[in-house]
Structures are given as C-alpha cells and as structure tokens.
Amino acid sequence: MKILNGLSLFAVMCSPLAVNALEALQDESLSDVTGQEGVTLAIALTANWENIYFDTDGNRFNLGNIDIDTDSRNGGLSNEPFYVDVDAVSSGLRKGIKLDIWDVNALSFTIRDVSLSYDPAISSDKAVYGTLGIENLSFNGEHAEVALLGIPGVGEQGVYISVSLPPTTLDFTINDFEDAAGNATDAAGARTPGGKGGELRATMELNDFSMAHTVDLVENPDGSTGILMAFDHMSAGIDITNISAGNGTRAGSYGVMAIDGLRMTSGNFQINAVD
Secondary structure, three states, rough: OOOOOHHOOOOOOOOOOOHHHHHHHOOOOOHEEEEEEOEEEOOOOEEEEEEEEEOOOOOOEEEEEEEEEEOHHHHOOOOOEEEEEEEEEEEEEEEEEEEEEEOOOEEEEEEEEEEEEOOOOOOEEEEEEEEEEEEEEEOOOEEEEEEEEEEOOOOOOOOOEEEEOOOOOEEEEOOOOOOOOOOEEEEEEEOOOOOOOEEEEEEEEEEEEEEEEEEEEEEEEEEEEEEEEEEEEEEEEEEEEEEEEEEEOOOOOOOOOEEEEEEEOOOEEEOOOOO
C-alpha cells in the first residue's frame, strides 16, 4: 500500500529553505489587509457524510461517517447559527478573501472511521485508526480571522494563509474502538465484545493563537511533487485539562498539561507521495 512515510510526511520542520514569498511577507498581519464590505453568511447545519477518501492507485485514506453540528447545545436541538463575514481584499499585489468568523458557541465535528484500505474492487481489507472528535468548540463571544491571499508571480508563491484565533475552548476525543468485524464504532458501541484499544479525552484552551504560512505545490529534485507549507510565524499558549484515558469501563486521569509562549519564527513542513 502506498502511504506517506514519516520522513517524507514531516520533512525537516524549521530547516532553511529559500521561499521568496516569505521574504516579502515578514512582519505582516491581518491588519495590513484592506477591502470593501462583503457579505455575511449565517450557517446552521447538522449533517453527515458517509465517506470521503483520498485514492492513489487503488490505495485509500478513508474518512467515514463524518458528523457536523454547528450548534450542539440542548442536545443538538437549538440549531443557532454562527456567522462568517466574507470580504474580497488586497494586500499590496496580493488579492484574496478575508473571513471574520463569530458567534461560534458549541460546534461539534466527529470523524468516526479513520482507516487505510484498498479500493473495494481490489480488497476489503483495511487498517482502522478509530475516531477523531471535536466537541463544544467555542470562541467565547469573540471573533476569529482568516485571510487567504493569492501571491502573484511564477514559482514558489502559492497561497498565503493567515489565521488569528480568540481565546478558544474545545473538547477532543481520540479512540480506537472496533467491533468484532474490525469496523470502527462510536463510544456507544465500543464496549461490546470484540472491541479493542481505548479512548483519550481532554479539554483544550488556546490563547493568543496566530499563524501565517504559504501553501504551494513544489517539484522535488527527483521530479516528484510535494506540498510545501512554509511558515512565516506561529505562536500560541495551550492549556490541556481534564485529560483521561481508558477502555470505557475504567479511565485514568492524567492531570494538566500547559504550553506557554509557543513561538516559531520560520520553518517548513513538506508532504511527499511515496512510490
């Protein structure tokens, strides 16, 4: 099966690489972006996607049984929207869109079946990696800002992405529960005979989160293509609390983890396909 190996997937973060686009973007932020008033979107959504997959030569990375609820208060019944102000903007020669996202109070997003497999026409075998979930995502009454700007020119320019989050809280879950047939299950079905693995749960608080980077498709010396994310900067304070892990019948508590003053001034992250 063709999958991404570790060295190719996480290729030398913080290693020097000349990316011309970053030189012109140093010390810039969303405050430099200007535009005209655009449109406001009110989004209230409860939905499920059966499967989304990425396929190379019949080898698939699968995201299955995906649930989203933009407002999970009152058991998912309140259905209050959150809002996105969308504006066409420019910053120097760069043009794109700016998103102002607000009134996010209890957004939940769960991928219940993460797996690697072959195309069903080739084989039914798959490796199951369980469930990933984010619940009760909240911006606590404040606004998040995202800018996506196209960079003119030829070569390693790509798209410039800038993200600034207000104090943000969320609950996350990672589990590797399976039924007797080897299919990923949600927590309600995980405690049946045949299940394995366990569950990690925690509450996360992000403070002073800011990130800016370019994303570009690049050609490697061997002629292959990779996705390059070249960071201009990233900073955050992270508190992780209510950490627990177990198999559903017995859980252990692991206290609190705090990361203060996380800061990266530049670096690179590259993903290459492996033959």
